Amino acid sequence: MAAAGIRRQMGALFAPRLLLTTNMRFLSHGTKVLYQGDNPQVGFFPPVQKVMLPPDAFHGKVAFITGGGTGLGKGMAVALSSLGAECAIASRKLDVLQQTAEEISSKTGNKVHAIQCDVRDPASVSNAVSQLIKVAGHPSVIINNAAGNFVSPTERLSPNAWRTITDIVLNGTAFITLEVGKELIKAQKGAAFLAITTIYAESGSGFVSPSASAKAGVEALCKSLAAEWGRYGMRFNVIQPGPIRTKGAFSRIDPTGQFEKVLLKRIPCGRLGTIEEIANLATYLCSDYASWVNGAVIRLDGGEYVSMAGEFNDLRQVSKEQWDMMEEMIRKTKGS
Template sequence: MAALRSLTTCGARYLKLSILKPVVATLCQPLSTDAEFGNSAFQPKTTPMLPPGTFSNKTAFITGGGTGLGKSVASSLAFLGANVLLISRREEVLKQTCDELRKVTRSQIDYAVADIRDVDAVREALNICSTRFGLPNLIVNNAAGNLLCPSERLSPDAFSSVIDIVLKGTGIVTLEVAKALIKAKQSGTFLCVSTVYAQTGSAFVMPSAAAKAGVETMVKSLAAEWGKYHLRLNAVAPGPIYTEDAFSRLDPTGQFTKELGKRIPAGRLGLMEEFANLACYLLSDYSSWINGEVVRFDGGETPAIAGEFNILTRLLKDNDWDSIALLAKSTSKST
C-alpha cells in the first residue's frame, strides 16, 4: 500500500483503462504483411505449444497467480495437466481466477491467501498445497511490486515495499519450498519472473530494477548450489507485455505505451500467452538441461536501444544508403 500511495506523491493520476486499450490493441498487432517477405516472422501464436498432459501428476505453486502473467501461466499449466495452487494477498481476485480456470480445465485448482513477505504465511500456503495436492514440483515466483517515480522522491516505505516484495518475498518462497523438497527428497523446477531492465538499469523504477537484479543473481547462485538436490532454477526477463494491473500503475496516462511499439524490432508488444508458452517450456522436462539461465523475452527491444547506431533504422530508408555510399566514395577520393 505504501508503494501505491507514493504514486500520488509523485503526481501520477490513475486514468480509466479504456484510454489505454485502443492503443494496446494496436501495438499488440504484428507487423504489417509485406509481399516481399510473406507472413511476418513476428506473427504471434497464442495456443499452448506443449502437448496435452505435459504436466500430468505435477503441482504448480504460483505467487501473484490471480492476475496478469501469473494468471496466464496458471491457465496454461492447468490446461497441460498440472494441479495449481494460486497465492496472492487478494482473496476476491483469487476466487474469481479459480472459478474461471475450473470452467475451462479438468485440473484441480485452489488458492491460498498469503503475503510472501511473511514467512509464516508462506509456510501456511505451502502446507495448504501439500495437504491438497502434495509438495509442488513447479514453483513460479511471479508476485511483484513496482511504481514509477523519480528516485529522489521515493519515500523509505515505498523503497522498502518494492524490495521486500520482489527480493525478500521471492527469496522466502524459494527457500521455504526448496527446504521442504530437499527434506522430502523430491525434485522441483523454479521459475522467477524478472524484467529486462534488471540487466540494464532504468530510470524511475530503481527499486524494482535493483530487486529484480538480486532475484536473477539468486537464481544463478542457487542453480549452482542445488543441482545436487535435483532442483532447477531459471528466470525470464520479459520486456513490455501488456497487463491491465501493471500498466494502470506504470503508465496511467497512456503516453509511454504509445511509444513502446516504435522501438521494438518485432513491431509490437508481447502477449501474455506467448510468455506463458515460454514459462511452460522452462518448467517442463523438455528444458531439463537449462539451469541458472535468465531468458530475455522482449522482441529485440534491449539490443535495439543499446546499439549506438540503431537509431538509423528509424531515420534512414533503404534507398538512403545508396546516397550515403556515393557520398562516402566521393569523400574518400578527395582525401
C-alpha cells in the first residue's frame, strides 16, 4: 500500500501537463486569454479585463494616485475614474500627467487632475496636497504607487544610489501619507490608503536590496498606521504584486527579456499578471465593500512566492535518473 501510494504521488508530478493540454479546448471563460510562453495551464487562469465593481462605486469620491501617469498607477486611475471617482494623478513629469489625465477623462467622462509632485521633496508634497484639496477636495482614496528600482550587485551601490530608491519608495510614501493624513485629521474626514509594494518586501531579495528594504518599510508603516489611525476613520492596506509587464519597470529590470522566461517557468498560473487585475484588487480594497479590511498585506502573484519558497517544488522537473532512483527505493520498500 505504501509503495503504491508513493508511485501514485510520483506519477501525479507528470500527469497534470497532459491533463491540462487535453482539457484546454473545453475551457471558455468569455474573455481574451493572455497566452505567454508555452505554459498550457494559462488556459485555466485567463485575466479579466473589465472592472468588477458597480459603475457608481466611487461616485462623489476623490482619489489621489502617485505615479499615476503611467503603468500600474495609470491603470488604477482608469479603473477608479470609470467607477465614478474624481481622480488626481501625481508625478514629476507634468506633460505626461496632463496627457494621461486628458486620455482618461475622455474615456470616462469624469474629471482627472494632473498635479506635479516630487514625492522625495516634502515641500513639493505639501504644495501638491494643497493643490489637490483646492481643485478637488479632501481625498477619500490615496494610493501610494510611485516607485523606483534598478538591478545591481549591492557591493556596487553608492550612497546616492541607495538614497535614490529609498527616497522615492519609503520617504515618498511617508511624506504623502503624513501630509494627507494630517489634513484629513484636521478636517475630520476618513479615507482608504493603499500602498503598492512587491512580493520580495516579505522575503528580501538579492540585487534589489534598496527596493526590498524600502518596500518592507512601507509595509511596516501601513500596518502601524492601520493600528494607530483607525480611530480617525482611516484604513491602510497593501498589495504585493508579482511580475506585471509595464514599460517602465521591465525596461529597467529586464531589458533583454531573458528574466521573463525564468518568471514564466516558476509561476504556477503560467503567466504574468495584468494591470487590470491589480486595478480590480485596488478598487475593491479602497471601496466601501472593504470597509473592514485594514492592515492587510495581499499577495497577487499567480503563486510565484509559494512556488519559490517550497523546498521540493522543483520536483516537477524530476530527471530520468532521479525517477529511476525513486523506483529503486519503492522496490526496496516493498521488499522490506
